[in-house]
Amino acid sequence: MATLLETDAVLKRGLAALAQADPVMARLAAEGVMPQLRKRPPGFEGLAWIVVGQQVSTASATAIWGRLRAILEPPTPQAFLALSDESLRAAGLSAGKVRTLRAVATEILEGRLPLDGLHDLQAEEAHALLTRVRGIGPWTADVYLLFCLGHPDAFPSGDLAVQEAARLAYGLDRRPDAKALTMLAERWRPWRGVAAKVLWAYYRTVKAREGAPA
Missing domain, CATH: 1.10.340.30 (Hypothetical protein; domain 2)
Known part of the structure; x- marks a missing residue:
């Protein structure tokens, strides 16, 4: 397993790996989409x-x-x-x-x-x-x-905001369901958790542009 997401340095490492593996992730990074580390206590x-x-x-x-x-x-x-x-x-x-x-x-x-x-x-x-x-x-x-654990490859494929962000970022005709998003996320291993954070950040950015609550 990759290093846990406990520092900004690890987050940046994951972002760099995603940008190298996926042109869309590279584009989002170039546009300034930057997720936060955001961690809660485990247990x-x-x-x-x-x-x-x-x-x-x-x-x-x-x-x-x-x-x-x-x-x-x-x-x-x-x-x-x-x-x-x-x-x-x-x-x-x-x-x-x-x-x-x-x-x-x-x-x-x-x-x-x-x-x-x-x-x-x-x-x-x-x-x-x-x-x-x-x-x-x-x-x-x-x-x-x-x-809570900072697992870099945990991926909430059923999250509606992540699904909608993926639809927008990848120009999909419809919002992918959990199964389709899980397949799309294979390219992001072992940093799927960082990809989820990128998509959440992108979703908030889009909603802010639209003037809607994120």
Whole structure:
């Protein structure tokens, strides 16, 4: 596995490799599309943050996370399991997210989800371990691997912003689905995670030009 995405130097190395491998990535770089490193803490806290943010706006996710962290101290699996469903729902978690995070906490404590060791695995292996947990889908697994572990080859092919950015950047007739985008991303190995960051940055740039919220 390539070096983890923990420094700007590694990010720049990945960007250089992408530009050499793909003329479109080279063009985006020449146009000034520059992603940020953006990393979150690994472990239960980082995975919980991602689950909280599923299918809600950034503002809502931030507010819910703030209320959850106010009652979740320390942010550990043990502390989460000690909280009642009522207090978690009062913080803003849906019933589904409560079930998911209880499943995550249980899997960690019972040794079936070794979050501390996922960075040593290939992206596909780590992804498979995460998605075995009830409520953790492919998008959540890939975003955790990319933003919490800094895995350079994790690729959230189901992310709508990444798909739309790929459509625009590559002049495609329609937005690629997860399967089509996964095939397109083969050219970016072992830096697919950096490519995803480029596409997110490009998406924000396009939306800013259009005057729409990114």
